[in-house]
Amino acid sequence: MRGGHRHRPSDEFGSDSDVEGGGGNTSTTMKCVSCRDEYCPSDAGTCRECYEEASETEEELKREIDDLKAKVAFLRFFCTPLNQRPTSCFTDVVLVASDDDNPVPVPAHKAVLASRSPVFRAMLENEMEESLSGTIKICDVSYDALRTFVNYLYTAEACLDEQMACDLLVLAEKYQVKHLKTYCEKFMVSKLNWENALVSFAFAHQHNAKNLVDSALSLIMDNMDKLSKREEYLELVEKDPRLVVEIYEAYLSKQVNTAAHKDSLSKP
Amino acid sequence: MRGGHRHRPSDEFGSDSDVEGGGGNTSTTMKCVSCRDEYCPSDAGTCRECYEEASETEEELKREIDDLKAKVAFLRFFCTPLNQRPTSCFTDVVLVASDDDNPVPVPAHKAVLASRSPVFRAMLENEMEESLSGTIKICDVSYDALRTFVNYLYTAEACLDEQMACDLLVLAEKYQVKHLKTYCEKFMVSKLNWENALVSFAFAHQHNAKNLVDSALSLIMDNMDKLSKREEYLELVEKDPRLVVEIYEAYLSKQVNTAAHKDSLSKP
Structure with missing residues (x-):
């Protein structure tokens, strides 16, 4: 709540409400309970009760943010990308960038793909070729973009630059991963x-x-x-x-x- | 930011800063920019600049909460419990409450169990009996508690009463699911x-x-x-x-x- 701005310098050791005047004096100044600077009535913001309510609200919102961050950390899958982990992590499918000459497979779980994308779900649940072979070929994509895409499905996080944002937005649209599409769009709007x-x-x-x-x-x-x-x-x-x-x-x-x-x- | 409290009644149609006096009048009252009620200098809270900063902070925190909620929704696995879904969802393991006479298996994914609990991870990655048989027996637990436990691993949510909180805390401690343990503890402290x-x-x-x-x-x-x-x-x-x-x-x-x-x- 402590503001970064500065009015004119004030007595650091004054009490919370240094009200001069009131009865019939020539000036009325108050000390802001947040930044502790003095101000005159025309610069007045809130009454004390509203200030206290707002401070409580802020504290509550911060607690809610901490809770939600802990939830995100819990729901995230593993910390390191799947293909950099020592064990198989029980993966049951691989994705390959089919345009690559020597495609490196990106391992994944059918359950995760199906949970994040209705397109993958239909593909895998209906026992189409991809489900039976355990390999999903993805066209028009680099290995890097594919790996970042799959990692996003597990973590809801990606490190973007402008090219990666384009590549991921295309994949997000194709596989109907709304959360990722919104994420890329926000990034591109900001650029x-x-x-x-x-x-x-x-x-x-x-x-x-x-x-x-x-x-x-x-x-x-x-x-x-x-x-x-x-x-x-x-x-x-x-x-x-x-x-x-x-x-x-x-x-x-x-x-x-x-x-x-x-x-x-x-x-x- | 609008407070629920009430000072004395005030003119609804007054301007934002109804400063009477200032020069040498007998009274100075201001109108709170949040609750719009009048107050005197001794009830003053913040200056206007701090009020505006606090409002911006509140808006930012709310936006962050919305973003985090969307992330949680994205990372959550499926909406309905696994055993109420029409398809198998590619589950590769079942948990059973071994004390039950007619145990109903609770289907799950090794990858999810291993990701949420280091105990399950060790059990499954080291190809112990549970991993090979695809069945994990859980002692001293009811079917309801087990199902709620597994569902929490997928969604970070559980509907608690006092008995369920005890049962889940025991499971959370046994399988080292810290997030769930904290959740149960908070509930029990509140009760x-x-x-x-x-x-x-x-x-x-x-x-x-x-x-x-x-x-x-x-x-x-x-x-x-x-x-x-x-x-x-x-x-x-x-x-x-x-x-x-x-x-x-x-x-x-x-x-x-x-x-x-x-x-x-x-x-x-």
């Missing part, structure tokens, strides 16, 4: 800038990443004057003109709304 | 009262539940005058007198400390 906005917009569209579509579109609309000069723009017009139409439609709709809003404000 | 304090104290001792030992002991020491009249006391003297000695030793030590503390206060 959005004018340089990558158009590429991200097209990528997000392709993989149904709605939050990323919206964020990228919003960034593009803020820079419409520069849009048509970008190389990626010309490429997109060539490759998927419907997406370019969508940008213009969204921009027009925003303009109409803004005009209507201004209009309603100017009326009596 | 402590003078009626069950002695029994809980003895039980906690037997199963190395330190928090429960401490809480029960503290409750017993607050009621020393009534201790020797209780039936459970007489039983404990008979059955495990060392525990009774421990109570008296703790009581004496507390008395000596209190006396020393009083003594140090009375000295100049």
Whole structure:
């Protein structure tokens, strides 16, 4: 609760409520119970009771966070990646990146895959080829991405860079692992800038990443004057003109709304 | 942040900082930005900046809680208990309550058991009888407790009453499932009262539940005058007198400390 900001310097040794005045004095200052600095009535925040309630709430929230962190740690599977552990860990299936020339199998448990992904569940429970052979081939993916993907299914954690976030989002969409998809989308939204906005917009569209579509579109609309000069723009017009139409439609709709809003404000 | 308490009634439509006086008036009241009630300087809590910081902190903590809850939901295994699911879920081991006449097996995964309990891990990885036969016999436990225990290993959740908490604590201690042990201990501490304090104290001792030992002991020491009249006391003297000695030793030590503390206060 102790703030990092500073008002003017104050007496460190004063009591909690240094109220000067009150009856008919010329100034009233109080000491903040949180940062301990003095302030005048116009800078007043809460009464003491609300401050105490808020402090209790904060403590409760922190306890809840500790409990939840312990739960996550408990529910997480093992600490080291499966293929770096000395024993087999009772794995009953392997995943391989089928595009690799010398694919290294990533060991896993059918139960974990089925629990995290409805696509894996259908594949494994219906005794399709993958279930019988104990090998699941995954196309268009590197060994690194596949290993990170499988590890995420066990731990709900991944170390992302921009390429890995793209690769995992594609896998998350394909195998319907919503939690991972949200995780990648959040990361990519945080990395959005004018340089990558158009590429991200097209990528997000392709993989149904709605939050990323919206964020990228919003960034593009803020820079419409520069849009048509970008190389990626010309490429997109060539490759998927419907997406370019969508940008213009969204921009027009925003303009109409803004005009209507201004209009309603100017009326009596 | 909106408090549930009430000061005196105030003007609902006033502005945020209704500062009367300031220069040389006879009264200064402010409106709390959280509960919107008026208060005088002596009831002042925080300055506005600290209030805003605290509100932001609260929002951040709530977002963190939402993220952690989503993580827990993701890491949890399946929604329904394993033995109520239509398919096998790729289980590779069963647990049975060996005291039962007609034991109903509780299906599970070696990988989950090994991940949650170092005892199960050693048992299963070292290819002991249990691993080879695919059956783990558990003594001194009911089918209900065993099923609840296994379900906890998958979900980190259990519906407890006092008997179930005891049963699960015993299992958690035996199979070194720390998270479950803490969970049961917390529940039992919350249910402590003078009626069950002695029994809980003895039980906690037997199963190395330190928090429960401490809480029960503290409750017993607050009621020393009534201790020797209780039936459970007489039983404990008979059955495990060392525990009774421990109570008296703790009581004496507390008395000596209190006396020393009083003594140090009375000295100049």
